[in-house]
Amino acid sequence: MIYGHSIYTSQMIFSRKTDYAIALIDSLKQTFVSGEFFAVARSAEKIQVSRMFLEKLAQELKSAGMLEARKGKGGGYRLIKNPKKISFLDIVCIFEGIEEMHCVKNPRPNQSCPLWKSSPISRRFEGIDAKINKIFARATFS
Numbered sequence: 514m515i516y517g518h519s520i521y522t523s524q525m526i527f528s529r530k531t532d533y534a535i536a537l538i539d540s541l542k543q544t545f546v547s548g549e550f551f552a553v554a555r556s557a558e559k560i561q562v563s564r565m566f567l568e569k570l571a572q573e574l575k576s577a578g579m580l581e582a583r584k585g586k587g588g589g590y591r592l593i594k595n596p597k598k599i600s601f602l603d604i605v606c607i608f609e610g611i612e613e614m615h616c617v618k619n620p621r622p623n624q625s626c627p628l629w630k631s632s633p634i635s636r637r638f639e640g641i642d643a644k645i646n647k648i649f650a651r652a653t654f655s
Contacts, residue, residue: 544591552589596654
């Protein structure tokens with residue numbers, strides 16, 4: 514579930530950081546076209562999370578090359594990557610870590626993931642994970 518609840522897949526639970534980062538990107542998507550900066554406090558109020566928490570997420574998204582920041586009056590954040598080209602999988606990889614996402618992101622996890630090879634249950638979820646991966650990769654902020 515999005516906005517405040519963990520997202521579940523067959524292999525992992527996505528954190529609240531991922532959930533709120535998705536909400537933040539969604540609240541900033543209009544800034545890609547307008548070029549205006551949007552205060553994190555406004556987003557925090559809209560999605561009902563602390564400003565400090567959202568500020569940390571915004572900084573991580575900035576480091577990942579998705580946001581630009583401006584300080585002072587009229588400052589805030591704006592999206593510098595086209596929201597149509599940002600997938601939910603992109604956000605999951607930033608906030609859950611590439612190592613944790615390796616098995617889910619890889620189209621053939623059974624061939625490259627040591628955790629996959631050692632888990633008898635993992636093979637049962639291979640088709641499910643491939644479908645989830647495709648869904649997250651296709652889901653954008655457009």
